[in-house]
Amino acid sequence: MHAFCRTMSSLHPQSDTDVSRAAGVAGGGAQAELAALTSRLIAGDQAAFARLHDMLAPGLTRHFARKLAGIGVDDGRGGRDGSGGGGLAEELAQRTWITFWRALAAGAYDPARARPSTFLYAVAANIWLRHLRERSRRGPVALAEGADWPLSSAADDPAAALECAAAVELVGRVVGGAESEATEADEAAFTEADRQLLRAIADGRTDRELAAELGISPSTAHARKKGVLGRLAGFLAGRGIGPSAAGAESEQHRGNT
Amino acid sequence: MTSRRRDNPTPEQTENLLVMTRELAEFEAELGLAPEGATRTARGAERNDTGRSLRWKLGVAGAALAAAAAVAVTVGVFMVLGPGGKPALPGTGSGSGRTALLPVPPVRPPEIEPGLLGPADGGDATEVAEQHVHMVVALYRQGDEPRGQGAGSGDDCTSCWCVTQWTPDWSQGRGLCEVPDAELLTGSMDRRCVTSPKRVIVVGLSGPASAMPSSDEHARELALCLAQQKGKLSSGSVVTMPGQMAQMASSQVTCVPVGVDYRIASWTR
Numbered sequence: 001m002h003a004f005c006r007t008m009s010s011l012h013p014q015s016d017t018d019v020s021r022a023a024g025v026a027g028g029g030a031q032a033e034l035a036a037l038t039s040r041l042i043a044g045d046q047a048a049f050a051r052l053h054d055m056l057a058p059g060l061t062r063h064f065a066r067k068l069a070g071i072g073v074d075d076g077r078g079g080r081d082g083s084g085g086g087g088l089a090e091e092l093a094q095r096t097w098i099t100f101w102r103a104l105a106a107g108a109y110d111p112a113r114a115r116p117s118t119f120l121y122a123v124a125a126n127i128w129l130r131h132l133r134e135r136s137r138r139g140p141v142a143l144a145e146g147a148d149w150p151l152s153s154a155a156d157d158p159a160a161a162l163e164c165a166a167a168v169e170l171v172g173r174v175v176g177g178a179e180s181e182a183t184e185a186d187e188a189a190f191t192e193a194d195r196q197l198l199r200a201i202a203d204g205r206t207d208r209e210l211a212a213e214l215g216i217s218p219s220t221a222h223a224r225k226k227g228v229l230g231r232l233a234g235f236l237a238g239r240g241i242g243p244s245a246a247g248a249e250s251e252q253h254r255g256n257t
Numbered sequence: 258m259t260s261r262r263r264d265n266p267t268p269e270q271t272e273n274l275l276v277m278t279r280e281l282a283e284f285e286a287e288l289g290l291a292p293e294g295a296t297r298t299a300r301g302a303e304r305n306d307t308g309r310s311l312r313w314k315l316g317v318a319g320a321a322l323a324a325a326a327a328v329a330v331t332v333g334v335f336m337v338l339g340p341g342g343k344p345a346l347p348g349t350g351s352g353s354g355r356t357a358l359l360p361v362p363p364v365r366p367p368e369i370e371p372g373l374l375g376p377a378d379g380g381d382a383t384e385v386a387e388q389h390v391h392m393v394v395a396l397y398r399q400g401d402e403p404r405g406q407g408a409g410s411g412d413d414c415t416s417c418w419c420v421t422q423w424t425p426d427w428s429q430g431r432g433l434c435e436v437p438d439a440e441l442l443t444g445s446m447d448r449r450c451v452t453s454p455k456r457v458i459v460v461g462l463s464g465p466a467s468a469m470p471s472s473d474e475h476a477r478e479l480a481l482c483l484a485q486q487k488g489k490l491s492s493g494s495v496v497t498m499p500g501q502m503a504q505m506a507s508s509q510v511t512c513v514p515v516g517v518d519y520r521i522a523s524w525t526r
Binding site: 062 | 271281284392424438442449
């Protein structure tokens with residue numbers, strides 16, 4: 001089960017405090033344990049690897065089993081009952097683990113940029129996108145670099161996963177406001193009304209639903225949504241978060257052919 | 258690590274990031290990690306039959322409260338009925354007056370797949386198999402790429418569409434046309450196979466199991482055929498308000514099997 005233990009010797013040591021700080025451990029709990037284990041793992045502690053695997057592997061497999069069930073894929077080996085025993089779900093979970101460990105081994109995970117769980121989520125999201133691409137025979141397989149941003153169809157690209165995790169975490173802090181680990185600068189950039197609107201967008205509300213809640217017309221709701229998304233995009237760009245310009249140029253070129 | 262020049266995220270990419278903050282909270286809950294510091298939004302469980310949004314919204318504390326309430330109700334029912342007592346619906350008590358005071362458990366009944374149910378009164382099992390089933394196929398197109406590919410039919414290029422297909426979990430016996438557009442859209446966006454689709458076409462199918470597409474590939478071909486025949490693949494024919502769904506009236510289309518109802522909704526940013 002712990003086939004990746006042999007890579008442990010090549011892991012780069014990093015400080016416990018960095019990872020713990022990244023985890024936002026004010027409340028301790030499972031996130032704090034995860035941060036501590038990740039830190040020990042990076043330092044080459046094999047026992048931490050086993051503990052981390054035991055802690056997260058069943059949930060990770062369940063995560064993929066649920067996603068597979070969501071697209072009508074019966075895993076055939078118990079994936080639907082939530083036990084996490086599904087074959088394909090387990091395979092996707094293993095692919096996620098491999099990428100996660102390799103990123104740690106390569107020193108590609110920076111705890112100052114994202115919590116370990118956010119990084120793992122980003123890795124899993126890339127793996128899932130790649131799986132859907134492979135599954136979709138009619139998919140647009142030749143997307144330009146950066147077209148998938150903040151995800152990456154290069155599912156095993158740890159740098160892309162870390163960038164994605166950092167972006168998601170920053171946006172989470174902005175949207176969460178005082179409830180989250182938002183810095184004063186993050187909080188000041190948006191009003192509470194902005195944050196409420198952003199939360200509603202995150203929930204997938206349509207313009208019509210937003211309009212009904214705010215008591216405005218759908219077109220006004222759309223304009224407000226566009227405005228707050230534009231400001232959020234500017235906020236992210238100001239912090240160096242966004243698709244690479246090279247990717248955008250490549251996309252533009254494709255569009256003109 | 259090389260430093261690259263960055264562009265501003267597009268509105269679609271920014272919106273996608275927002276959605277990912279919600280997914281992250283769900284992911285952490287799924288992995289048993291406390292959602293401390295995770296983003297929570299105001300959306301309730303009504304958006305999601307699986308209860309994922311409820312867990313996300315309420316967090317672990319809410320889930321614990323719900324569990325405590327369920328236990329309390331169970332204990333209450335046991336105390337009222339006593340060992341071997343027959344259950345009675347609230348408000349339909351048999352005269353004791355106590356059953357009418359039973360609180361209604363705030364939980365949904367377990368969902369049982371039709372295939373797991375035997376015939377109700379010894380009837381023919383094939384009647385159960387022939388019940389209506391639903392299927393949803395979503396077609397996504399990201400940006401304008403790749404233009405020029407496909408069969409050379411301009412924007413009507415079927416190979417430009419990424420397709421996902423699933424069996425919807427529509428509770429309360431709702432029919433194809435009773436599901437709100439927003440729910441169809443949310444379900445499709447949760448399963449998108451491109452990151453920031455600019456156009457989504459959702460094809461809902463409903464009919465006897467024997468008449469429905471028998472494979473993923475068949476379902477995709479049917480959806481593409483439907484969308485093509487209804488002119489949905491051609492960008493000029495999609496007339497929608499940005500961010501809103503447009504439902505087309507059902508009419509006869511040659512590629513739909515007999516007995517299968519369909520519904521097409523499209524969404525364009």
